Amino acid sequence: MRILCDYLTVLGLLEKADDHYQLTPEASAFLSKRSPAYLGTTAQFLLLPGLKNNFDDLTEAIRRGGVAPSGNTVADENPIWVEFARAMAPMMMPAAFAIADLVASSSTGSLRVLDLAAGHGMFGVTIAQKSPSAEIVAVDWGPVLTVAQENARLAGVQDRYRTLPGDAFKVDFGTGYDVALVTNFLHHFDQATCTKFLQKVNHALKPDGRVVVLELVPNPDRVSPPIPAGFSLTMLAGTPSGQAYTLSELRQQLEDAGFTDISAHPLPTPQTIVMARKAAAR
């Protein structure tokens, strides 16, 4: 136990004075189960053998330009996304609050929200908590949506929360949405697929409806900041043709899909929100 605590001190998660150890402020905020900002569950997802093992064959992934089909994390109904929904919600809360604020401050009247690949559901749920008139429709694979529904219940917004199970590329979204959320999604796919998906989203929106994209966005040099830039390798190792897109690439995808008024909102986390408005029909 002494060796473990010394190691955690070397890592900066504990402070040692004489032979006593205590949590550092960061560990106390994010790694204590008593803290509302507890992030420890994220390790359950990020260290899944199905994700770690992709790096055992990184050379092959680089030769191919993407992962072999057996390692594809975005394959249909991959059960890792249920684990994702359970484990990753806490790490997404700062972005969820920022999105809810942005959506609320730019909305007037009705607020029908389409939450795509909703996962844990917290992006939509947080909007519903912030905006009492908001109604959420969450799309994801069925088993994942049970986690989102549970979170909607816990947040007391279940009356304004509907689910639409299925593959987001195939399911009929319906139309008339004010806002569509495309969070942590585009980096799994190549640019043409992203554009096509955003076109589908565009069709589901009302005139002047908005899309909210959440991504890890590297600078144009693609080697900074470290987390968004490094994330491309994770996608190379785990998807057939995904990567972290620069802002100009995302802008191109959005414009090609019929969006305009594109704005970027970097967060204090390594994430960036990109908002855009449905362009008038040409």
Add this chain to the structure above:
Amino acid sequence: MRILCDYLTVLGLLEKADDHYQLTPEASAFLSKRSPAYLGTTAQFLLLPGLKNNFDDLTEAIRRGGVAPSGNTVADENPIWVEFARAMAPMMMPAAFAIADLVASSSTGSLRVLDLAAGHGMFGVTIAQKSPSAEIVAVDWGPVLTVAQENARLAGVQDRYRTLPGDAFKVDFGTGYDVALVTNFLHHFDQATCTKFLQKVNHALKPDGRVVVLELVPNPDRVSPPIPAGFSLTMLAGTPSGQAYTLSELRQQLEDAGFTDISAHPLPTPQTIVMARKAAAR
């Protein structure tokens, strides 16, 4: 390939300018096979599944205070030590040069050197290269010694290089050595075992003979510097009762084993050389 190169740039192993990449000075010195200081082979040892897998069950190792017998890296004839001998020599060269200098500067006349758990053999071989009158006797398991002998041949010192195969705790070293090398060894064992082993070494030395210990030595706080302090966890995960010892613990082991005039020589690497002289019989 672009994503890989960007990632290596994030890590500081490449520099990127426009769309061109080049090695950083550090990568050029240590990660190019054209460099005499190439360290890439070390990954072959440090990433062996037999070593990495010990961390899959770290909780159990911490509960036990050491690894389960099946994961014990110091078990008899573990083939990982042949891999160690082949892979880790380059990383040990700075310490090997420092030891050869220390031994040469404090020697007069004959130089019979006992190189214990010799591995790649480079500690003894480097002494033989530096001191033309030195004769080396290398102890290790038989398959490991074939690597050491090959290195002695390559260095042109094979005429002054003998091997003594067997378990260093059991094999008869003989007597009359001027110097004994105990490098990267003590951290695998508990203090009582270290002291007993050093007693055996003491008996093999001439009067006034010296022992040279090479270790990762944390400060008395056991949480700095990061590499020696953190190394204790590696030993907890991979040995039944090993750890990185502080200087005062090593001093105690050496005094209890009959050594005196103990001096510490920190290296520019994270390693420390500890030298001591055989005390006169009491």
